[in-house]
Amino acid sequence: MTEPAVLHTTGDHVLSITLDRPETLNALTPNDRDEIVRLLSEASGAPEVRAVVLTGTGRGFCAGADLRNTAATTGERVPGDVARTLRTGAQRLIAAVLDCEKPVIAAVNGTAAGLGAHLAFACDLVLAAESARFIEVFVRRGLVPDAGGAYLLPRLIGPQRAKELMFFGDALTATDAERMGLVNRVVPDADLEKTSRAWAERLATGPTRALALTKQLVNASLDTDRATAFAAEAAAQEINMTTADAPEGVRSFVERRSPLYKGH
Numbered sequence: 001m002t003e004p005a006v007l008h009t010t011g012d013h014v015l016s017i018t019l020d021r022p023e024t025l026n027a028l029t030p031n032d033r034d035e036i037v038r039l040l041s042e043a044s045g046a047p048e049v050r051a052v053v054l055t056g057t058g059r060g061f062c063a064g065a066d067l068r069n070t071a072a073t074t075g076e077r078v079p080g081d082v083a084r085t086l087r088t089g090a091q092r093l094i095a096a097v098l099d100c101e102k103p104v105i106a107a108v109n110g111t112a113a114g115l116g117a118h119l120a121f122a123c124d125l126v127l128a129a130e131s132a133r134f135i136e137v138f139v140r141r142g143l144v145p146d147a148g149g150a151y152l153l154p155r156l157i158g159p160q161r162a163k164e165l166m167f168f169g170d171a172l173t174a175t176d177a178e179r180m181g182l183v184n185r186v187v188p189d190a191d192l193e194k195t196s197r198a199w200a201e202r203l204a205t206g207p208t209r210a211l212a213l214t215k216q217l218v219n220a221s222l223d224t225d226r227a228t229a230f231a232a233e234a235a236a237q238e239i240n241m242t243t244a245d246a247p248e249g250v251r252s253f254v255e256r257r258s259p260l261y262k263g264h
Contacts (some may be wrong), residue, residue, distance in 0.1 A: 004035035013050040013204035013263070014197070015043050015102075022058025025111055027066035033089060037096040044101035050263050051203040052100065053196050054123060055107035062116025064137060065090065090115050090147035097122040098219055101212040103203045107196035108132040108174070109189070118147040121156060121182060124215060127196050128174040129189040134182065139169040155222050157181055207245035208263035 005026075007018040017039055019026035028036075036054075043049040056062055097104055097119065106123035113135040120126055120134070136153075138145045145166050153162035157180050165172065177183040187195045203211065213236040221229055240246050245261045252259035 025060025025063035064114030
């Protein structure tokens with residue numbers, strides 16, 4: 001087994017996760033995927049981490065799953081293998097991003113295809129370099145979209161747009177992705193790292209628990225009715241008022257000064 005090609009550093013309360021297999025456009029091996037899941041899971045409970053940036057090296061953000069030497073290409077599988085592999089693999093990765101209690105920024109530096117596109121779309125905020133491309137590549141391979149794509153895209157851009165992308169598999173430019181609402185901001189390639197760092201550092205000085213509860217509410221909102229959503233909102237506000245950051249926010253407003261949030 002090869003070591004995961006995933007770099008990670010923490011500084012100024014920001015965890016930076018970098019996919020580092022540029023020769024494959026950062027296609028994910030199972031080890032790479034499991035390492036990202038581990039890092040995101042640990043970030044949730046790490047006081048020193050208050051924001052996460054996910055990016056890649058070279059010309060690709062992530063070209064999807066590395067299909068070399070897998071059952072998908074060798075044909076060596078038994079009934080249930082495919083569904084089991086998805087549950088414990090790609091779906092677990094997307095869930096790790098959605099469930100991470102810290103805000104996650106995708107800094108899309110190049111091609112994001114298949115699983116790689118869905119990995120970006122699962123993030124809370126998406127910054128894209130001008131050279132970035134998003135491709136629902138599954139139809140080109142005769143496959144059904146996986147890694148949560150049929151769950152994520154209709155919620156982001158509606159079912160008609162989602163079907164257009166998934167039926168044709170055409171490459172979507174960063175500008176078009178921004179126009180559709182899949183990307184928050186497109187920046188020149190040279191500015192991507194600086195901009196993603198600035199956004200992450202701003203989030204890292206925010207009220208961390210309030211951000212976590214806000215993320216939870218928004219992610220759940222499209223799967224619940226109004227009464228359930230309102231009840232969840234009230235419960236989240238109740239929980240948040242037990243943090244140290246909530247009264248600090250109110251005090252700073254009354255005292256007409258900038259708040260100093262501690263993240264708890």
